[in-house]
Amino acid sequence: MCSQPHDNHMLCPQCDLLVALPDVAVGKKAVCPRCKTTLYSRWAEPFMQPTGYAISALFMLLLANLFPFVNMRVAGIGSEITLTQIPRVLVSDDYASMATLFMIFVQLVPTFCMITIILLCQKVGLPFRIKTGIARVLFTLKSWCMVEIFLAGVLVSFVKLMAYGDIGIGNSFIPYCLFCVLQVRAFQCFDRRWLWQQIAPMPKPLARQPLRVGESGLTQGLRSCTCCTAILPMDTYVCPRCHTKGHARRKNSLQWTMALLVTSIMLYIPANLLPIMITQALGNQITSTIMSGVALLWGEGSYPVAMVIFIASIMVPTLKMIAIGWLCWDATGKGNGDSEKMHIIYELVEFVGRWSMIDVFVIAVLSSLVRMGQLMSIYPDIGALLFAGVVILTMIAAVTFDPRLTWDRVNVSTQKERHGDGK
Numbered sequence: 001m002c003s004q005p006h007d008n009h010m011l012c013p014q015c016d017l018l019v020a021l022p023d024v025a026v027g028k029k030a031v032c033p034r035c036k037t038t039l040y041s042r043w044a045e046p047f048m049q050p051t052g053y054a055i056s057a058l059f060m061l062l063l064a065n066l067f068p069f070v071n072m073r074v075a076g077i078g079s080e081i082t083l084t085q086i087p088r089v090l091v092s093d094d095y096a097s098m099a100t101l102f103m104i105f106v107q108l109v110p111t112f113c114m115i116t117i118i119l120l121c122q123k124v125g126l127p128f129r130i131k132t133g134i135a136r137v138l139f140t141l142k143s144w145c146m147v148e149i150f151l152a153g154v155l156v157s158f159v160k161l162m163a164y165g166d167i168g169i170g171n172s173f174i175p176y177c178l179f180c181v182l183q184v185r186a187f188q189c190f191d192r193r194w195l196w197q198q199i200a201p202m203p204k205p206l207a208r209q210p211l212r213v214g215e216s217g218l219t220q221g222l223r224s225c226t227c228c229t230a231i232l233p234m235d236t237y238v239c240p241r242c243h244t245k246g247h248a249r250r251k252n253s254l255q256w257t258m259a260l261l262v263t264s265i266m267l268y269i270p271a272n273l274l275p276i277m278i279t280q281a282l283g284n285q286i287t288s289t290i291m292s293g294v295a296l297l298w299g300e301g302s303y304p305v306a307m308v309i310f311i312a313s314i315m316v317p318t319l320k321m322i323a324i325g326w327l328c329w330d331a332t333g334k335g336n337g338d339s340e341k342m343h344i345i346y347e348l349v350e351f352v353g354r355w356s357m358i359d360v361f362v363i364a365v366l367s368s369l370v371r372m373g374q375l376m377s378i379y380p381d382i383g384a385l386l387f388a389g390v391v392i393l394t395m396i397a398a399v400t401f402d403p404r405l406t407w408d409r410v411n412v413s414t415q416k417e418r419h420g421d422g423k
Helices: 048-066 085-092 094-120 128-146 147-159 173-188 193-200 254-273 291-301 303-331 339-369 383-399 403-420
Strands: 009-011 019-020 029-031 038-041 070-074 079-080 166-170 220-224 232-233 275-281 282-288 375-381
Touching: 009 220, 009 232, 019 282, 029 173, 038 193, 048 173, 070 147, 079 085, 079 339, 085 094, 085 339, 085 375, 094 128, 094 147, 094 193, 094 220, 094 339, 128 193, 128 339, 128 383, 147 173, 147 254, 193 375, 220 403, 254 291, 254 383, 275 339, 282 291, 291 303, 291 403, 303 339, 303 383, 303 403, 339 375, 339 403
Parallel strands: none
Antiparallel strands: 009 019, 029 038, 070 079, 070 166, 220 232, 275 282, 275 375
16 A cells, blocks of 8 residues: 555554554544554643643642651651652662662652643743753653652552551652652653644655555665654654654664663672661661562561562562563564564563562662661661662663564565565
8 A cells, every 4th residue: 555655654663564544533542553552642632631730740749748758656656757858868878879769760750751741732932952852851751750659669668567566648648649640641641743743843754655554664764763753764863853863773772682681680689689678676687688578578468568579579570581581582583473472572571660669669668767766777778779770771671672673574574475466
């Protein structure tokens, strides 16, 4: 099927299939017919909905930082913390690196993303370069917002501490829960393709032949801009619309992915062997590894929480590293060539990878809240930092891996079949 290039065509970012986008109704979305990736969503009030959610989210975050977050009372001794105290306590324990991770993933990145959504949706008169720059950064940082993961870590902390004393929530806990919901909703109704159409028109691909819907961009000498989804000639390395540099396939994708994977494996072994937390109670010092923490929760009868920690901190990182290695193996042409299965595996790797940070956030909350002198105090240890490094490296490895590599064999065979049939 041939057609002339226009704004309603898109190369699937996951499988590189050229798709003619239909005119979807409000509240509906267009998906890739081959890999089912969402290509475009149409929302009612596309300017006002994301703005409203983002402004509400920022207001809730402000309230969440002004008042006590959680509190604890043990043997008549009380302790409470605010969100701003968590990084200060970590810095005082010489764990500025963990405090930095908390500030970036839980406070700064979500705040930046919400402010950027407001600026872009309200068409604030920013210079074009700045507007395109913050839009690029927004979609890069979107997956690094870990507000909901931190909130899950707080709930796990409650279960761990209930055995030692009374746990309560402060005035900022409910606003923070609302902030979590509102920022997720702001991202949901903010479509990437729609945004870039408002910033600048789609550049016309300088193709030597008409676009062929149903074939890959690679076989047509085309590539998709990874940032604004513009269709570009394969030899155009800088997108004329968003100025993002790119290639038909991510340059050295497999080499970068494997290097990050090997590094994460090297960190993962000591992260599980070394203690992640030190508990001082009545003069006794107890060190805890990830697995011993799971065993302790299981022994105390907290089976659901023990399973959550085991899945997020042991099972997910292990399976994720195996999956990334399998994807790289298949992308080299040595696998079984089941592109649909590999695509599902890649989608799972992208989705669950962030949730392994839950144990790091649990330690941040516990070490900040439980400060009662000789009665009971909790401190982070080196294992927590190493484990955070494992999570971050595997997340970057998933980003550097180009999922289109798993579909290239299918694309080539499809092209051969078309030519063989005289199409």
